[in-house]
Amino acid sequence: MASGVKPRVKVPKTAAAGSAITIKTLISHKMESGQRKDKEGTVIARSIINRFTCEFNGKSVIDITLEPAISSNPYFQFDATVPEAGDFVFTWYDDDGSVYDTRKSVAIG
Amino acid sequence: MELSRRETIAFGLGAVALSVMPFRVAASADDVIAGFTGGANVTDGGVTLTAPEIAENGNTVPIAVAAPGAVAIMVIATGNPESAVVTFNFGELAASQSAATRIRLAGTQDVVAIAKMADGSFGRATSVVKVTIGGCGG
Numbered sequence: 001m002a003s004g005v006k007p008r009v010k011v012p013k014t015a016a017a018g019s020a021i022t023i024k025t026l027i028s029h030k031m032e033s034g035q036r037k038d039k040e041g042t043v044i045a046r047s048i049i050n051r052f053t054c055e056f057n058g059k060s061v062i063d064i065t066l067e068p069a070i071s072s073n074p075y076f077q078f079d080a081t082v083p084e085a086g087d088f089v090f091t092w093y094d095d096d097g098s099v100y101d102t103r104k105s106v107a108i109g
Numbered sequence: 110m111e112l113s114r115r116e117t118i119a120f121g122l123g124a125v126a127l128s129v130m131p132f133r134v135a136a137s138a139d140d141v142i143a144g145f146t147g148g149a150n151v152t153d154g155g156v157t158l159t160a161p162e163i164a165e166n167g168n169t170v171p172i173a174v175a176a177p178g179a180v181a182i183m184v185i186a187t188g189n190p191e192s193a194v195v196t197f198n199f200g201e202l203a204a205s206q207s208a209a210t211r212i213r214l215a216g217t218q219d220v221v222a223i224a225k226m227a228d229g230s231f232g233r234a235t236s237v238v239k240v241t242i243g244g245c246g247g
Binding site: 075 | 169170173186189191193194195196197198199201202203204205207208209210212213244
């Protein structure tokens with residue numbers, strides 16, 4: 001399931017040095033839980049994103065372990081401190097080995 | 110209504126499955142908690158779990174957790190086929206030890222949040238969520 005996966009991230013463009021900002025992330029992914037069955041009664045294989053990380057200039061902000069009980073199109077909201085100008089890197093790890101990432105720059109102002 | 114031998118056996122097996130299931134689910138939730146805490150004592154408090162009282166759709170239930178001073182927070186749904194839901198590990202640039210997401214709940218059940226504090230202690234918060242339509246497919 002590597003098709004149609006699109007990460008979306010909401011980060012303020014500027015922040016005061018040392019201040020806290022709220023980050024919202026969403027990635028389109030069906031998060032097949034491995035519990036559902038198709039019409040013939042066979043179990044649909046599990047296919048989820050199992051890990052999400054957010055880093056700022058190489059320093060960890062949050063590292064999340066996801067289980068099948070996370071809803072489809074996993075959404076996360078959390079707070080980060082911005083000590084200086086730099087880049088946020090967001091990375092999602094798929095069960096099938098795919099890695100999706102996106103980055104956002106934040107300026108001090 | 111007369112029961113054939115076949116139907117009688119099927120009923121019997123169904124009854125056994127029903128009586129075994131709740132125990133199995135509860136045990137797995139405890140196992141997951143023990144795996145996270147390493148068997149340490151868990152006290153109530155120190156963490157806030159915000160969850161709706163009634164969720165109409167078990168496929169997407171918004172929850173939020175917060176635990177000042179925590180290094181990690183784990184969320185457990187005791188009534189799900191797999192009770193582990195999510196684990197948040199907070200890094201050095203986390204401005205607050207809080208996060209929000211959306212989870213799946215199979216039915217009405219207890220949702221538990223366990224916070225691992227920096228000093229190695231554990232705190233717990235529990236919230237009952239009533240689910241109108243379960244979120245596990247069928």
